[in-house]
Amino acid sequence: MIEIAGYELRLDRLYDPATHMWVQLQEGCRARIGLDPLSSETSGDVVALSLVEPGTIVAQGESVGDLEAAKFVGPLVSPVTGTVDEVNRDVLLEPALLNRDPATNWLVTVALDPSTRHELDAFLSGAEQLRPWFTVEVDRFRTQGAIAE
Amino acid sequence: MTTTLPMADATPAVRQDSPDWVRISYASAIALRFRSGRFSREFKFGGINLLLSYDSGCLSDCGYCGLARNRPGEYDDKSFIRVEWPLVRTDEFIDRLVRYEDRLTRLCISMVTHGRAYPDTLELTERITSKVRAPLSLLVAPPTLNEERLRSLKAAGADMIGIGMDAVTEDLFASLRTNVPQGGLKWDQYWETVAFARDIYGPWHVNCHTLVGLGENDAQLMDIFGRLLNREVFSYLFCFNPEPDSRLGDRPKTPIERWRRIQLAKFLLEERGLDPAAFRFDDDGMLSRIRAPRALIDEVVADGYAFMTNGCPSSGGEPGCTRPMGSWRPTESPRDYPWRPTAEDQAAVREQLDLEALIEPGPGPTRPAHLCAPPAAGRFAPNPEV
Numbered sequence: 001m002i003e004i005a006g007y008e009l010r011l012d013r014l015y016d017p018a019t020h021m022w023v024q025l026q027e028g029c030r031a032r033i034g035l036d037p038l039s040s041e042t043s044g045d046v047v048a049l050s051l052v053e054p055g056t057i058v059a060q061g062e063s064v065g066d067l068e069a070a071k072f073v074g075p076l077v078s079p080v081t082g083t084v085d086e087v088n089r090d091v092l093l094e095p096a097l098l099n100r101d102p103a104t105n106w107l108v109t110v111a112l113d114p115s116t117r118h119e120l121d122a123f124l125s126g127a128e129q130l131r132p133w134f135t136v137e138v139d140r141f142r143t144q145g146a147i148a149e
Numbered sequence: 150m151t152t153t154l155p156m157a158d159a160t161p162a163v164r165q166d167s168p169d170w171v172r173i174s175y176a177s178a179i180a181l182r183f184r185s186g187r188f189s190r191e192f193k194f195g196g197i198n199l200l201l202s203y204d205s206g207c208l209s210d211c212g213y214c215g216l217a218r219n220r221p222g223e224y225d226d227k228s229f230i231r232v233e234w235p236l237v238r239t240d241e242f243i244d245r246l247v248r249y250e251d252r253l254t255r256l257c258i259s260m261v262t263h264g265r266a267y268p269d270t271l272e273l274t275e276r277i278t279s280k281v282r283a284p285l286s287l288l289v290a291p292p293t294l295n296e297e298r299l300r301s302l303k304a305a306g307a308d309m310i311g312i313g314m315d316a317v318t319e320d321l322f323a324s325l326r327t328n329v330p331q332g333g334l335k336w337d338q339y340w341e342t343v344a345f346a347r348d349i350y351g352p353w354h355v356n357c358h359t360l361v362g363l364g365e366n367d368a369q370l371m372d373i374f375g376r377l378l379n380r381e382v383f384s385y386l387f388c389f390n391p392e393p394d395s396r397l398g399d400r401p402k403t404p405i406e407r408w409r410r411i412q413l414a415k416f417l418l419e420e421r422g423l424d425p426a427a428f429r430f431d432d433d434g435m436l437s438r439i440r441a442p443r444a445l446i447d448e449v450v451a452d453g454y455a456f457m458t459n460g461c462p463s464s465g466g467e468p469g470c471t472r473p474m475g476s477w478r479p480t481e482s483p484r485d486y487p488w489r490p491t492a493e494d495q496a497a498v499r500e501q502l503d504l505e506a507l508i509e510p511g512p513g514p515t516r517p518a519h520l521c522a523p524p525a526a527g528r529f530a531p532n533p534e535v
C-alpha cells in the first residue's frame with residue numbers, strides 16, 4: 001500500500017487512468033474491478049447502484065452499471081473486455097460501502113477475453129507509475145472543486 | 150483517505166444547535182468544499198441554502214416535509230428534500246462564504262418553527278451580511294414573526310423574504326399543516342406575513358413557495374399565481390417529491406407532463422402577460438388548453454427560462470438560488486433546470502409539453518409589460534457559462 005496526497009492505493013492491483021477503476025487479477029484469467037479512491041470520493045455520497053447481471057458480455061469502455069450519488073449520476077465503465085461472472089450483492093444492498101472502503105468493496109468480476117489481454121498493458125501499477133499519475137489527478141479534481149477541504 | 154472536516158460529530162456530547170451550528174444543503178456543502186462530490190453536469194453554482202437546526206427539531210408537522218417532528222426517527226436522521234443536509238459549524242461556514250465570495254450568487258436562511266428561530270435568524274443575518282456582500286434571503290416561519298421582527302431582519306441586511314406557503318388553497322393548507330397532530334399553522338397568518346413583508350421589503354422582494362402536487366388542481370395554482378402577480382409578489386414553483394417517511398410518502402411524485410405545463414402556463418401569465426382567460430381547464434380544473442400565438446409559445450420554449458428554477462436572483466439579476474436536484478434525482482429528467490436548457494433539454498421539454506394537444510391559436514399578451522413580473526429565474530448576462 002502507498003499513500004498519495006492522503007489517499008491509500010493498494011499495490012496488489014492495476015489502475016486504469018481512463019476510468020479510475022482498479023483491476024485485480026484473479027485465478028483463471030478473471031479480474032475483479034472496483035472504484036479507485038478518487039473516483040469514490042469525488043462522486044459524493046453514493047445513494048444507489050445498479051450492476052449488470054452475471055453472464056453479461058462487456059467490452060472495454062462499456063458500462064457494467066450505474067452509480068447514483070447525491071448530486072451525480074454516471075456509468076460504471078468497464079476497464080476490461082470479458083464476461084461478467086460475479087456481482088457484489090453487498091454493495092448493491094449498501095451502496096455507501098463504496099464511499100467507506102472502495103478498495104475492499106469490489107463491483108463485479110469479469111472472465112477476461114484472452115484475445116484482449118493487451119488492454120491490461122495500458123494500466124498502471126507500482127509506486128513509480130502510480131505516484132505521478134495520481135498526484136496530477138488529485139490536483140485536477142481539487143481544482144474542479146470536487147474534493148472537500 | 151482520512152480528512153478531518155469541521156463537520157458535526159456522529160454522537161455529539163453537547164448539543165449542536167443553531168446559531169452555533171447550521172445545516173446546509175448538500176449542493177452548498179459541495180460548493181463550499183465541506184463535502185467532496187460533483188454535479189452530473191458542469192454549471193455555475195453559487196446559491197447557498199442554510200437551515201436552522203435544533204436538537205428538538207421543527208415544531209410544526211407538515212404532512213409532506215422531511216423535517217416534521219411527528220414521525221419515526223430522530224431529527225438528525227431525517228432528510229430535507231431527500232438528500233442529507235450536513236451540519237456545519239457557523240464560524241467555519243462564514244469563513245468559507247468569505248473564501249468563496251466571488252462565486253456566491255444568493256444566500257438563504259430557512260427558518261423552522263421553533264422558539265429560538267427568530268433571534269437566531271437575526272443573529273445569523275447580522276453575522277453573515279457583515280462579512281459577505283452576496284444578497285441574503287430569508288425563508289421565514291410565520292408563527293415566529295411579526296411586523297416589527299420583519300423590519301429588524303431587513304435592517305440586519307436581508308433583502309428578500311420567502312414564505313413557504315406550499316399548499317395553494319386554504320382547505321389543502323388546513324389538511325396538511327393545520328389540522329394535523331401538532332399542526333396549528335394558520336393560513337391567515339401566512340397571508341398576513343406576505344402582506345407585512347410586501348410592505349416592508351417592497352415589490353418583487355417577497356416570494357411565496359408554491360408546491361405542485363399536494364392535491365390542488367391547475368386552476369387553483371393559476372389563481373394563486375395571478376393573485377400574487379397583482380400584489381407584485383413572486384410565486385416560486387416547487388415540485389412535490391415524496392419524502393419517504395412523511396405522511397405523504399406514498400403520494401406519487403408530480404408527473405413531469407403536468408409539471409411542465411404548469412411551468413409554461415405560469416411563465417406566460419406572469420412574464421409574458423397572457424390573459425388569464427387564455428388558460429382553459431377541464432372539469433377537474435386541470436389545464437387542457439392554452440390559447441396563444443404559436444410563435445410566442447415556440448419562442449418561450451426555445452428561450453428556456455420558463456423551465457429554469459424559480460429562485461431569488463443574484464445582485465445583478467442573474468439566476469441566484471437554483472437548488473440543483475432539490476426535487477429530482479440525478480437519474481431523472483430535471484424538473485427545474487439550474488442551468489439554461491440546452492438544445493437537448495429543449496427537445497425533452499417539447500415532448501413533455503405535447504404542444505400540439507395543448508396550444509390552440511389565440512390572441513397575444515394583454516397585460517402591459519410594466520405590470521408583468523420580473524424574471525422568476527433571473528437572466529444570464531450575454532454569453533452565459535452554462
Ligand code: SF4
Pocket residue numbers: 198255256257258286287288309310311312356358385459460461470
Ligand atoms: S427561492 Fe431560494 S433564496 Fe429565495 S427564499 Fe426560496 S429558498 Fe430562499
